Amino acid sequence: MRAGNALRKPWWLGVLALGLHPGCGGSDPPSIGPNLVQNGSFESGLSGWWNATDAKEGTASASGEAADFGTFGLVLYKGTGGWGSMVGQETTPHRAGQTFQVQARLKGTVGGERVTFSFHGQGFEVVAEPRWRTVKQLLLLPDSSENVTALVSVTSDNTTVHLDEVSFALAEVARGDADKEEDNLLGNGSFESGLGLWNFWTDASVKEDAGTATTSPDAGRSGYAGLVLSKGPTGGGVSVKQPLPDPLAEREAYRVEADIRGTLGSEGVNLCLQINREPWSGPCIFVTATTDWQHVSETLSIDPELIDERVGLMVSLSSEGTAMVDDVIVKRTKAR
Structure with a gap:
């Protein structure tokens, strides 16, 4: 060397x-704890989740066609312009240096849709396929926080994705x-x-x-x-x-x-x-x-x-x- x-x-x-x-x-x-988000399977519609978009015609809804398990799943659509269309919810505070596992079932309507998962400033992007698959990744949060937001966003124009079984959970590594x-x-x-x-x-x-x-x-x-x-x-x-x-x-x-x-x-x-x-x-x-x-x-x-x-x-x-x-x-x- x-x-x-x-x-x-x-x-x-x-x-x-x-x-x-x-x-x-x-x-x-890693040992994975319980899900920190409520209604991650969307069986209660969007209860517990808020949604927002800066794109034209961005929407979020619960639908039977988006269900991989159970009765309902999330339909997330982004129109044109802006950064994305998203859903999110606040979770419990965390200490500096803790690790969390983000996991979800994801399917694009045509494939190639870009989806971002983020948790208090840390996140990752995946490209959806026209079939159900599990996406999973560990996130290390370097700073402590009393107000932590779990976010799921679709960022590519004129695209629709389906999500189910969304989980943000503490991981002991x-x-x-x-x-x-x-x-x-x-x-x-x-x-x-x-x-x-x-x-x-x-x-x-x-x-x-x-x-x-x-x-x-x-x-x-x-x-x-x-x-x-x-x-x-x-x-x-x-x-x-x-x-x-x-x-x-x-x-x-x-x-x-x-x-x-x-x-x-x-x-x-x-x-x-x-x-x-x-x-x-x-x-x-x-x-x-x-x-x-x-x-x-x-x-x-x-x-x-x-x-x-x-x-x-x-x-x-x-x-x-x-x-x-x-x-x-x-x-x-x-x-x-």
Whole structure:
């Protein structure tokens, strides 16, 4: 492995899915509590839910045609313009650092409809299919709140989606080694809360080669789960990134650690302290993965032009294949 210049690329929130490979995570899976939203099956119509839209002709209603289970389900329609058409309701307060599982049954009327689930500022987007399927994701909420809103929105123009069995529930998750590490600047560095706090990006130009990111118990070096990055033959890379809490200061250096392995044994994995704007530069550690776990640990010094910049820790796969990453740690140290 060696340090060098950063990969120069943007990053943004996306959607994920992927295949798995053997690992060694040994903790129990997340324990899911009761549903925090009332009438998530819509058997009582829209009782407990409010609805809103900034689009022309956006509507929300309960209907038998939208039922996957029981008698009724939610019909959510967005016309043209605006951001979306949504339903929501307030839930109980939560503490900082708690993880929640969002789950629902979803079907589009034609397929391709974009639907967003969010909970107190954290969320994810999915693309509906013209068949019923379960969508499910863990969300880590970094801040406490007395007033937490659960939201479901359709955001694509002139589209209708059906939803049923909507659930927002507290999840008790394992703690990996990075989560137990004192002074780690990253939250969810062991990926026990899915990709909570991490943002996903890929530039693959062919749909079949699209880079993907997910978490899996098969990628867990410690705790229950770890990160899996996969990339086809096109595009420059696939990455997840998490902003650090404070700007970089003069005379600072950062110790970056992670456990990495690949399925081919030749995948290129990069760990970069990357500016959160163009030119997306910053110092990197470049690692060639092996089929066995290897522990990466290196100190990255900060160049003068990065002082006072907002940065994030980016984990990326730049070559074809599948790589697993767990227990990512970033610590502030004295400059060399």
